[in-house]
Amino acid sequence: MWIIWICRGGGNFDKIRIVKKEENNYAFIDGQNLNLGIRSLGWKMDFARFRKYLAEKYSVITAYYFIGYVPGNQPLYSTLQKMGYVLVLKPTIPDSDGNIKGNIDADLVLQTMIDFPNYDKAVIVSSDGDFYSLVKHLYQNNKLRFVMSPYVKTCSTLLRKEAKEKIVFMDNLRKKLEYK
Numbered sequence: 001m002w003i004i005w006i007c008r009g010g011g012n013f014d015k016i017r018i019v020k021k022e023e024n025n026y027a028f029i030d031g032q033n034l035n036l037g038i039r040s041l042g043w044k045m046d047f048a049r050f051r052k053y054l055a056e057k058y059s060v061i062t063a064y065y066f067i068g069y070v071p072g073n074q075p076l077y078s079t080l081q082k083m084g085y086v087l088v089l090k091p092t093i094p095d096s097d098g099n100i101k102g103n104i105d106a107d108l109v110l111q112t113m114i115d116f117p118n119y120d121k122a123v124i125v126s127s128d129g130d131f132y133s134l135v136k137h138l139y140q141n142n143k144l145r146f147v148m149s150p151y152v153k154t155c156s157t158l159l160r161k162e163a164k165e166k167i168v169f170m171d172n173l174r175k176k177l178e179y180k
Helices: 031-040 047-058 071-082 105-114 129-140 157-163
Strands: 002-007 013-018 025-030 060-069 085-091 122-125 144-149 167-169
Touching: 025 031, 025 047, 025 105, 031 060, 047 060, 060 071, 060 105, 071 085, 085 105, 105 122, 105 129, 122 129, 129 144, 129 157, 144 157, 157 167
Parallel strands: 025 060, 025 122, 060 085, 122 144, 144 167
Antiparallel strands: 002 013
């Protein structure tokens, strides 16, 4: 909040309070990209701290967390919901090598566009270059708050190019966000 004093003449001052408008920002989180990116740095994310960080640092009111659905991970999904994330679960299928694959890219882009009129700015959490068109569109329409990339070395060149100055890297957030 700011307070401004205005002189009305004769030495009398009127006090006017100007209250900063609270932003209504949404986060769209590529869960697998975030998790693997942070783990590649040698630490684990404290997701409760991360949710609080998004709210306090970027005024994120709604935080979507996109992740592939694996039946045995129900306790994880419940915990994330209790921490304040809105989960978007994608059915998973095994790839040709038997690894479980739950590609959430289209779902994240679609949800970002469905909610476009409902938020002031978007925070995209991923290093994936598949989101460069989305980031470009958000940037051009003044709807991009930031791209948060888990790791500077693995961040897509296309994503960096489209986010321009609106990209932050999470490799320096260990002290604030590490699970202990």
